[in-house]
Each structure stands twice: as structure tokens, then as C-alpha cells.
Amino acid sequence: MIFSANTMTEKRSQVQASRPIRIIAITRKPESPSFEHRITRYRKGLTEYGIELTFQTLPRSVRGQWQVLKDMRRYDGVWWHRHLLSPWVSTRLHKETPPIVFDFDDPLVYSARGGGQHSWSRQILFSRMLRRSSVALAASKSLADLALPFCPSVVEIPMAVDIPTRVESPVRATNKRLELLWLGTEKTQPYLDLIRRPLMDLGYRKDVKLRLVAHKPMTFGDLEVDFRPWSANEQTMALQACDIGLCPMPDTVWTRGKCPYKVLQYMAHAMPWIGSAVGENRIMAGSNLKEQRGLCASSNDQWMQMLVQLTQDANLRRTLGNQSYKYVAGNHCRSILINRLAKTWRNVLGQEK
Incomplete structure (x- = not known):
């Protein structure tokens, strides 16, 4: 569900629909379950919509992160997975950066330790990252509410799950524990x-x-x-x-x-x-x-x-x-959510028909 709309910039509208949309997906933890479920498992399905994903691990060093930000300019869009950039790195996100879609599935303004204490430093980093993003992809309504004050457009993309072929709950054997x-x-x-x-x-x-x-x-x-x-x-x-x-x-x-x-x-x-x-x-x-x-x-x-x-x-x-x-x-069927994701990306890049 899209909570608000954003006027597309001239640069986004220049992306040619005759070629695949090239998206770079950036994460600090490429092996994490979050990245797998939020991005990796959509890779194959999105190709059917003309969207090609390239994965990029964000280095820990500031110099390495600066290089990734520079390389981002070769793509049509950036799918940023949850990581909050430090101020001296986020300042490099300027007008030449392709549209950023920020994806998160945790309440990042809180610390996971001790049950979740509000962190003003994380709040600042979270708000700064969202203000530099064209769209936020939130895994739930409550997470979407966290993003709304800082991002012009918030789309709820819940977690997808693989659906087995089954139409009703199986009847278990009566002699089974x-x-x-x-x-x-x-x-x-x-x-x-x-x-x-x-x-x-x-x-x-x-x-x-x-x-x-x-x-x-x-x-x-x-x-x-x-x-x-x-x-x-x-x-x-x-x-x-x-x-x-x-x-x-x-x-x-x-x-x-x-x-x-x-x-x-x-x-x-x-x-x-x-x-x-x-x-x-x-x-x-x-x-x-x-x-x-x-x-x-x-x-x-x-x-x-x-x-x-x-x-x-x-x-x-x-x-x-x-x-x-x-x-x-x-x-929560992946095919339904792939369609929503593809539509979101085409909206961001001014290609939605």
C-alpha cells in the first residue's frame, strides 16, 4: 500500500523502458535471512518485469563505502537494505545519486539490545537516510508509520513466504500423537x-x-x-x-x-x-x-x-x-509482492504505464 505519492524528477523519467532497469542492491550482510527474504528471493521474479538486480556488499571502511556510492551512479536505482550510514558517508549522497529505495524490516530507531531502547543517534541516522530516499519499503504497518514523517513515499511490502500447493488443512491420523x-x-x-x-x-x-x-x-x-x-x-x-x-x-x-x-x-x-x-x-x-x-x-x-x-x-x-x-x-505470496515491487520501481523511475 502506497501511503503518499512523489513527483518524479526529470532524471527518473529519462530511464528508457526499451532496456532492462538496472538496480544495485546494497547490504552490509548479504548472508543474512533479512537480505535473503527481502531482496535475494525476488531477483529471479523481477527479471520477468525487466528489472535486473546486482548485489553489492557495503564495505566497513569509509573509503570503501565512498567508492560504492560513486559506483552507484552507473545504475538506474539503488535498493538499500536497512544499513544506516554514518554522517560522513551519507553526505556523499547528492543529486547525482540514482533514486534510492530504502528497505527495512526492523524498527531501526531502537536498539535491539535489552528489548529495544530508543536511540537518538539511530533516530538521526534513520531520518537522514529516509530523507535521501525516494521510497521506503516497510515490512509492516507499524514500521511504515516510523518512516512516514521522513520519507515522501512509503510502501508496505510484507515478508513473503513460499506457499505449498495445498487448499485445506490436512486431516491428521487419529492414532498419531x-x-x-x-x-x-x-x-x-x-x-x-x-x-x-x-x-x-x-x-x-x-x-x-x-x-x-x-x-x-x-x-x-x-x-x-x-x-x-x-x-x-x-x-x-x-x-x-x-x-x-x-x-x-x-x-x-x-x-x-x-x-x-x-x-x-x-x-x-x-x-x-x-x-x-x-x-x-x-x-x-x-x-x-x-x-x-x-x-x-x-x-x-x-x-x-x-x-x-x-x-x-x-x-x-x-x-x-x-x-x-x-x-x-x-x-504474502511472492508472486503478488513481486508485482507490487515492480510497480514501485517503475513509479520511482517514471516508467509506470
């Missing part, structure tokens, strides 16, 4: 401690176990835990086999703007899920809608109540799973 699922990174694994008590209390259910696709084992009292070291293959198998996804999160200014990728994965596999009632979790779950897509809990008691409810009600699991699948297929 129900499997809860948590998967994720070493950084977010401590979030499971937030629901340690309800998971331990669920230990009396011998027909329920937890599959943990993570970086280290954990125990939760008498609840059986099937630990699988994280790998792409283990993740895929878990998403296909498990019954209920889990997404506990602390309530901080940092997490309120994030849409956990694991929730999108659960939903894309028509898996019902329970998450903490924090930020984007509530939006993804449709907490205020009649037809909910997930369940959100605000306390240990609510977590326990919802765990018991979902493990006992197969019809509810099927309904939530189907609603989840329909939602992500219509809002």
Missing part, C-alpha cells in the same frame, strides 16, 4: 522460556509432545521434547508433519514491529498456531475479527487454556489452519 512445533534461531530460542510454565503443565498429556527444531536442546518438565538440530530439511519436515505452531515473544518496542517469519511458515502450511499477543502477531491472527487465523495469549493462563483447547479440538485446528492458508496465499 499431537505435535507442537517451535522452530527458529539461537537468538529467539530463549523466548520459549516465556511459556515454560504452561508447557510444563501440559506434561500430563501423554498424547502431546513438542518438536523443537532449534540450536540446542531444552526440557519442559514431563512434556516430551523431540529435539532436532535446525536444518532446512528438518524445518521442512516439521512444517509438514506437526499440528500446532508456537510463537512466544516478549512485548518490547523492538518486537512490536516485527512479523515473526515462523508464523508465516505455520500459516503457509495450514498449521494452527498460538502466539504472544504482541504487535504483528495480533494482526496475523486476526485477533479482532470474527474469523480468526490464529490464537494470541497475553498470560500463562491464556497460553495453557489455548494449548488445551487446540489439542482437544480437531475442528478448530482445521478451521484456523484453513483460514491461515487463505490469508497468506492472498497477502
Whole structure:
């Protein structure tokens, strides 16, 4: 969704539609999941719209960054991935620089440490970068709101997820033990401690176990835990086999703007899920809608109540799973978002027909 429009400059309109649009995508961390999901996975699809991406790692040295800024002038546009430039580098962004599209998926005005403390220095760098950008691509509505005061045009591009070919939630075998699922990174694994008590209390259910696709084992009292070291293959198998996804999160200014990728994965596999009632979790779950897509809990008691409810009600699991699948297929499908991205770039460069 485009929140505001911007008059195109004469230079942008000079880009010839008869040749491919050449975009340089710049990042400090080319191997990061953020860069992969926000930019790399769009590379092939954008070529079908006549947009060619070249990837460039931003050096740490000031001299190296100056050279990258100089090289940017050979391209039609710049897709800048989240990094905030220091003042003595950002001053080199002048009128000869091609249009910049700034892409971010975290609330960059806050520090990730300690739950997210507001940083005035980051606020200044963030605002300066956005004022030099033609468009900001935000991963959520709350992140878009952070950019609006500083950028003339903000486009919401949510995280995309690969959608398996499936039309409804699978019916699990009645003799199969129900499997809860948590998967994720070493950084977010401590979030499971937030629901340690309800998971331990669920230990009396011998027909329920937890599959943990993570970086280290954990125990939760008498609840059986099937630990699988994280790998792409283990993740895929878990998403296909498990019954209920889990997404506990602390309530901080940092997490309120994030849409956990694991929730999108659960939903894309028509898996019902329970998450903490924090930020984007509530939006993804449709907490205020009649037809909910997930369940959100605000306390240990609510977590326990919802765990018991979902493990006992197969019809509810099927309904939530189907609603989840329909939602992500219509809002987070990569083909839909590629079209939105292509339209954004052609708007920026004055080529939109």
C-alpha cells in the first residue's frame, strides 16, 4: 500500500523502458535471512518485469563505502537494505545519486539490545537516510508509520513466504500423537522460556509432545521434547508433519514491529498456531475479527487454556489452519509482492504505464 505519492524528477523519467532497469542492491550482510527474504528471493521474479538486480556488499571502511556510492551512479536505482550510514558517508549522497529505495524490516530507531531502547543517534541516522530516499519499503504497518514523517513515499511490502500447493488443512491420523512445533534461531530460542510454565503443565498429556527444531536442546518438565538440530530439511519436515505452531515473544518496542517469519511458515502450511499477543502477531491472527487465523495469549493462563483447547479440538485446528492458508496465499505470496515491487520501481523511475 502506497501511503503518499512523489513527483518524479526529470532524471527518473529519462530511464528508457526499451532496456532492462538496472538496480544495485546494497547490504552490509548479504548472508543474512533479512537480505535473503527481502531482496535475494525476488531477483529471479523481477527479471520477468525487466528489472535486473546486482548485489553489492557495503564495505566497513569509509573509503570503501565512498567508492560504492560513486559506483552507484552507473545504475538506474539503488535498493538499500536497512544499513544506516554514518554522517560522513551519507553526505556523499547528492543529486547525482540514482533514486534510492530504502528497505527495512526492523524498527531501526531502537536498539535491539535489552528489548529495544530508543536511540537518538539511530533516530538521526534513520531520518537522514529516509530523507535521501525516494521510497521506503516497510515490512509492516507499524514500521511504515516510523518512516512516514521522513520519507515522501512509503510502501508496505510484507515478508513473503513460499506457499505449498495445498487448499485445506490436512486431516491428521487419529492414532498419531499431537505435535507442537517451535522452530527458529539461537537468538529467539530463549523466548520459549516465556511459556515454560504452561508447557510444563501440559506434561500430563501423554498424547502431546513438542518438536523443537532449534540450536540446542531444552526440557519442559514431563512434556516430551523431540529435539532436532535446525536444518532446512528438518524445518521442512516439521512444517509438514506437526499440528500446532508456537510463537512466544516478549512485548518490547523492538518486537512490536516485527512479523515473526515462523508464523508465516505455520500459516503457509495450514498449521494452527498460538502466539504472544504482541504487535504483528495480533494482526496475523486476526485477533479482532470474527474469523480468526490464529490464537494470541497475553498470560500463562491464556497460553495453557489455548494449548488445551487446540489439542482437544480437531475442528478448530482445521478451521484456523484453513483460514491461515487463505490469508497468506492472498497477502504474502511472492508472486503478488513481486508485482507490487515492480510497480514501485517503475513509479520511482517514471516508467509506470
